Amino acid sequence: MEGQHKHPIWAKLVGYAAFCVVILILPLFITDDYLLNKLARYLVFGLVAMALSISWGYAGILNLGQAVSFGLGSYCMAMALKLRTIPIQTGAEGLPDFMVWNNVKSLPWFWEPFHSYGFAIAAGVLVPTILALLIGTFVFRARVTGVYVSIITLALLVVINLVVIDRQRLTGGFNGLTDLAPLELFGLTFDPYAHATYYLIAVSLGAALFLGLAVVHSKTGLIMQAIRDDENRVRYFGYDVAAYQTFALCLSAAVAGFAGMLYTLVMAFASPTFLAVPVSLSIVIWSAVGGRASLLGSAMGAIIVTGVQGSLSDTPAFLETWTLIMGALFIIVVLFLPRGLISLVDRIPLGGSARRRAAAATGAASRSGINAG
Amino acid sequence: MAQFSRRGVVKGVAGLAGAATFGFPQIWIKNSGLARAAGGEIKVGVLYSLTGTTAIIETSLNQATLMAIEEINAAGGVNGRKLVPVVEDPASDPATFAEKARKLVIGEKCVSVFGSYTSASRKAVLPIFERYHNLYWYPTLYEGRECSMNVIYTGAVPNQQQRDFVPWLVKNFGKRFYLIGSNYIYPKEENNVCKILLQKLGGEVVGEEYVPLGHSEFSSVIEKFKNTKPNVIFSTVVGDSVVALHRQYKAAGLDPAKMPMASLTTSEEEVRAMGGEFALGHFTSAPYFMSYESPENAKFVAAIQSKYGKNAVTNFVSEPAYFQVHLFAQAAAKLAGSDLTPPTIREAAWGQEYKAPEGLVKIDGQNSHTYLWPKIGEAQMNGQFKIIEQSKEWVEPDPYWAYPGQVCTPKGMVEKKA
Numbered sequence: 001m002e003g004q005h006k007h008p009i010w011a012k013l014v015g016y017a018a019f020c021v022v023i024l025i026l027p028l029f030i031t032d033d034y035l036l037n038k039l040a041r042y043l044v045f046g047l048v049a050m051a052l053s054i055s056w057g058y059a060g061i062l063n064l065g066q067a068v069s070f071g072l073g074s075y076c077m078a079m080a081l082k083l084r085t086i087p088i089q090t091g092a093e094g095l096p097d098f099m100v101w102n103n104v105k106s107l108p109w110f111w112e113p114f115h116s117y118g119f120a121i122a123a124g125v126l127v128p129t130i131l132a133l134l135i136g137t138f139v140f141r142a143r144v145t146g147v148y149v150s151i152i153t154l155a156l157l158v159v160i161n162l163v164v165i166d167r168q169r170l171t172g173g174f175n176g177l178t179d180l181a182p183l184e185l186f187g188l189t190f191d192p193y194a195h196a197t198y199y200l201i202a203v204s205l206g207a208a209l210f211l212g213l214a215v216v217h218s219k220t221g222l223i224m225q226a227i228r229d230d231e232n233r234v235r236y237f238g239y240d241v242a243a244y245q246t247f248a249l250c251l252s253a254a255v256a257g258f259a260g261m262l263y264t265l266v267m268a269f270a271s272p273t274f275l276a277v278p279v280s281l282s283i284v285i286w287s288a289v290g291g292r293a294s295l296l297g298s299a300m301g302a303i304i305v306t307g308v309q310g311s312l313s314d315t316p317a318f319l320e321t322w323t324l325i326m327g328a329l330f331i332i333v334v335l336f337l338p339r340g341l342i343s344l345v346d347r348i349p350l351g352g353s354a355r356r357r358a359a360a361a362t363g364a365a366s367r368s369g370i371n372a373g
Numbered sequence: 374m375a376q377f378s379r380r381g382v383v384k385g386v387a388g389l390a391g392a393a394t395f396g397f398p399q400i401w402i403k404n405s406g407l408a409r410a411a412g413g414e415i416k417v418g419v420l421y422s423l424t425g426t427t428a429i430i431e432t433s434l435n436q437a438t439l440m441a442i443e444e445i446n447a448a449g450g451v452n453g454r455k456l457v458p459v460v461e462d463p464a465s466d467p468a469t470f471a472e473k474a475r476k477l478v479i480g481e482k483c484v485s486v487f488g489s490y491t492s493a494s495r496k497a498v499l500p501i502f503e504r505y506h507n508l509y510w511y512p513t514l515y516e517g518r519e520c521s522m523n524v525i526y527t528g529a530v531p532n533q534q535q536r537d538f539v540p541w542l543v544k545n546f547g548k549r550f551y552l553i554g555s556n557y558i559y560p561k562e563e564n565n566v567c568k569i570l571l572q573k574l575g576g577e578v579v580g581e582e583y584v585p586l587g588h589s590e591f592s593s594v595i596e597k598f599k600n601t602k603p604n605v606i607f608s609t610v611v612g613d614s615v616v617a618l619h620r621q622y623k624a625a626g627l628d629p630a631k632m633p634m635a636s637l638t639t640s641e642e643e644v645r646a647m648g649g650e651f652a653l654g655h656f657t658s659a660p661y662f663m664s665y666e667s668p669e670n671a672k673f674v675a676a677i678q679s680k681y682g683k684n685a686v687t688n689f690v691s692e693p694a695y696f697q698v699h700l701f702a703q704a705a706a707k708l709a710g711s712d713l714t715p716p717t718i719r720e721a722a723w724g725q726e727y728k729a730p731e732g733l734v735k736i737d738g739q740n741s742h743t744y745l746w747p748k749i750g751e752a753q754m755n756g757q758f759k760i761i762e763q764s765k766e767w768v769e770p771d772p773y774w775a776y777p778g779q780v781c782t783p784k785g786m787v788e789k790k791a
Contacts, residue, residue: 034479038472101518101558166556166585174557174586176467178496192500193479268500271467271493278466313462313469314476322462323424 007346009217015345016213016296020206024199033193037266040198042306044263046299047205049286050212051255053298056287058216059248060228065153066283068160069128069253071275073260075164075177076127078270079111080120084181097179102169111170117185121261128257129250136246143242145231157280164272176271183265192268201262205299208255212295215251224248289333291340301340414457415450415705415713417442418477420488420498421694425465430642431490434512434694435460436681438487441698444676451705456698459483467497474498478507484715485510485701490690492516492559499523508715510701512693514637514659516562517772520781523715525722526742527693527700527734529660531566532774533745534637537764538658539570541749542635547604548576553594553618556583560609563637566775567607579603584610589617595625598632608636615639616647619655629654640688644756652752659689660745661731662758670730687730693743696729700736703727723783732767740781742770 023043030036048070055061082096094100095107113119135156139149164171172178182191190197215221223244226234235241264270273279283302290301308329312322337343419438421431442456450456459481461473470489477483478501485508489495492515502509502523509524517530542550550571554560560583568578579601582594588610598606610618615638622634634655641663644652663674663686673695677685704722705713723738732746744767750758773779778788 032480034475037475041472098558102561162585168557175493175496178499180500193504267468267471267497269467269471269497271497273467310472313464316460320423320462323464 012213012296016209019296019300020202020209023202023205026202027195027198036195036198037192038310040192040201041263041266042303042310043198043201043205044259044266045283045286045302045306047201047208047259047262048256049283049290049302050205050208050295050299051252051259052283052287053292053295054212054216054255055248055252056284057292057294057298058221058228059224059245060231061245061249062147062150062284063153063249063252064150064280064284065157066252066256067275067277067280068153068157069132069256070260070263070279070283071160071164071270071272072128072131073124073257074264074270074274075171075260076114076120076124076257077183077261077264078177078180079114080117081180081183081264082177083111083115085179096172096177098172098175098177099169104169108170117183124261125254125257128253128260132250132253133246136242136249140242140245154277154280157275157277161272161276164275171272172270174272176269176273178269180264180268180270182268190265192266197265201266204258204262208258209295209299212255216295220244220247285330287340289330289340291342293339294342297340297342297345300342304341413453414455416457416459416481416483417701418474418481418483418486418488419458419460420463420470420473420477420486421490422465422494423462427465427490430688430690431465433642433686433688433691434490436685437677437687437691437695438698440676440680441695445698445702451702452710454710456702463488463494465494467493470494470497471501474501474509478502478505484508484705484713485718487512487694487698487701489513495524506716508719510697512697513690516559517774518562518776519772520740520786522719522741522783522785524741525697525700525719525736526770526772527697527736528690528743529745529747530742530770530772530774531563532771533660533747533768534658535563535566535570536768537747537762538635538637538656538749539567539576540574541762542605542607542656543571543574543576546633548574549579549602549604550576550607551580551582551598551601551603551605552578552607552609553580553582553584554609555586555588555611555614557586559611562775563609564607569775584614586614587612588614591618591621592625594618595621595627598622598627599625603632606632606634608634609638610636611638613646615643616651619647619651623651639752640690641686641756641758642688644752644758645686649752649754649756652756653754655752656761657750657752657758658747659750660747661687661689661692662748662750662760663687664750664757665731665748665760667730667732669728673730692730696727696734699727699729700725700734735767737770739783740770740772741783742772742781744769 026039027036030039048066052063052066055063095104135153139152144152165174168174182189188196190200223234223239227241227244231241260274263274286302286305287298289305290299291297309322309326312318312325318325333341419435421435422428423432423435439458442458445451446455459477461477463470463473474486477486487510489498489511490513495511498509499521503521507523510527511524512527514528514534515530550567552564552567554564564581571578580597580603584594608618636655636657639652639655639657640659674687677687700722701718703725704718707721708717722736724736726733726735735744737744746764747768748763749761751761753759772781780787
């Protein structure tokens with residue numbers, strides 16, 4: 001593509017490392033609890049957008065149900081924290097308040113193991129992963145592709161959302177799980193305003209970015225990208241396409257589930273709106289704006305979009321027009337930067353890539369020379 | 374209570390166009406840092422959705438709140454100090470509610486915040502108010518069974534809406550009730566109260582059913598009405614479902630004179646959406662109707678209509694949204710300027726009385742809920758309610774009415790010793 005450079009891996013690593021350094025030192029400049037909390041929230045969005053990039057940007061699976069993983073992770077964490085709240089009606093060891101209101105007599109069986117943090121944290125990652133494994137196995141073995149995968153994942157999201165709202169005796173329904181205790185782990189308290197929470201999220205995002213980078217540059221990652229570009233050709237080479245697609249979906253779901261758990265810590269509640277269509281579509285928009293084929297691009301897309309959204313809607317002058325302005329910005333980015341904001345970075349020429357381009361051009365010229373001859 | 378409306382989206386878009394054309398009222402502060410520096414002002418948060426699914430109703434709450442603030446400032450403010458509203462748009466989304474509430478409480482250091490329509494959004498912001506010992510003023514009728522020290526509740530709780538309503542229905546129509554509601558906590562709690570009242574009156578529940586939020590297909594429900602032949606259809610269906618239920622009821626040829634719907638959630642707003650002919654002859658119980666005749670209400674309605682257009686309507690949520698600001702101002706006026714903090718305001722608010730459009734209201738000094746004046750209205754062709762009955766005295770709020778032994782006090786909920 002004209003003006004685009006394929007940057008070498010070291011340039012990427014430097015970029016990723018710089019991003020991690022920035023998010024880790026930011027709290028030194030923030031004195032306001034509220035701003036720190038807001039920033040932590042944006043980083044969580046960054047994490048879930050980065051997760052989508054694994055499946056969408058690298059494996060070509062547009063998962064419109066990303067909020068399923070995010071929401072399930074959020075609920076797993078919230079269930080553990082809810083069981084540590086002392087309800088004012090029933091006292092210590094009592095039932096969560098909404099169960100009392102719904103005339104539930106004893107704690108439902110699937111709530112029991114959430115007394116353990118270890119179980120809850122494992123569940124927050126494994127439940128979305130296992131669900132992705134099931135979906136992936138059925139969908140990709142049946143060779144469902146493209147827009148149909150999106151439709152199936154979107155439908156799944158709607159179904160799960162309805163079930164969570166409808167089974168309010170067990171889930172808290174429309175109000176979600178509120179009045180949660182803060183997470184206490186390793187002698188640290190992760191409440192929404194604590195620096196500990198922010199650093200947990202920043203470190204998680206950094207670790208996920210490097211882990212993701214390792215995966216997409218591995219052989220598996222290359223095959224995922226090949227499947228994205230031409231599924232049938234990869235299949236004719238003898239690769240098990242469905243297995244790679246399922247792997248991408250599962251990895252994406254695991255990261256999104258983890259992000260959901262962090263989100264519960266930042267928000268201090270879990271709501272069915274976390275696993276609803278608007279969140280799912282937002283994740284797609286963040287990733288598209290930042291650059292879906294870049295992990296860092298997607299993460300930054302989420303941070304930039306939610307940051308701009310937050311400050312626009314905070315500005316009295318834009319109080320009634322901010323949604324319109326956001327819409328216009330999306331359209332502009334998608335029209336003029338179809339590969340997202342990160343493609344601006346790709347236009348920066350680097351010494352190494354220029355040399356490689358020159359070499360490639362020479363190679364092409366000599367090949368055509370042979371053909372001509 | 375929660376309501377959903379696709380109209381909200383349309384309204385949001387219309388609002389955008391309107392804002393672009395007309396600019397913004399001057400009372401929105403342009404620079405929050407400036408306002409904090411000015412010592413002669415009192416900052417309060419205004420947290421109602423201006424966009425999203427509940428925008429249409431919450432915009433009316435935002436307007437009623439801002440109007441009350443203007444009135445207070447025009448009359449000299451609170452002991453000479455002006456109220457400065459900080460308006461935020463939480464976009465009908467609980468997570469955004471929490472983010473904006475944090476900004477108002479921690480960032481802007483407001484001494485109180487007026488906000489929320491749905492219980493879900495109130496529950497989402499509650500941890501912030503409790504953690505930072507701030508004060509949230511919540512105007513919506515809701516299911517009760519909450520006892521937060523950081524909320525002043527000015528909407529009705531079940532005992533206030535039902536105490537007179539259910540006996541009146543039994544007397545005039547009969548003892549057989551069919552309970553129909555949307556599937557969430559508010560209708561279930563209201564029905565818990567209704568069943569207790571019916572038991573005392575020797576009534577009978579012939580059906581109890583909950584439809585999903587936003588449900589619009591009632592033919593099977595209406596078939597059950599025909600089969601069970603209740604005397605009263607007791608409805609706590611909300612939002613767009615209200616419109617669908619009323620229209621399909623009429624289309625099925627049922628007669629409000631024999632089998633009326635008795636609702637706790639159908640306001641002038643829903644009647645306007647469905648059309649007067651579909652609401653005609655059905656009943657609603659609420660502390661406030663736009664048609665209520667009192668000097669205070671005449672003034673309130675006239676002020677809203679002169680400010681927001683002659684088609685603007687008031688309803689049983691916008692009225693508390695309006696009077697609770699006056700109650701706040703009265704409480705704040707009792708305090709010295711240096712002493713103005715959310716906990717002192719709460720204490721000063723207890724026992725405050727105000728001549729509201731619905732009648733003289735008072736904040737209870739124990740449970741922070743409000744004494745109100747329940748009324749029974751019959752929907753008319755013109756979209757208004759004709760007030761048929763009204764309580765002879767104000768009715769005490771009891772958020773734990775259905776749960777003997779549980780009482781809300783300033784120290785949190787306590788169990789009475791049996």
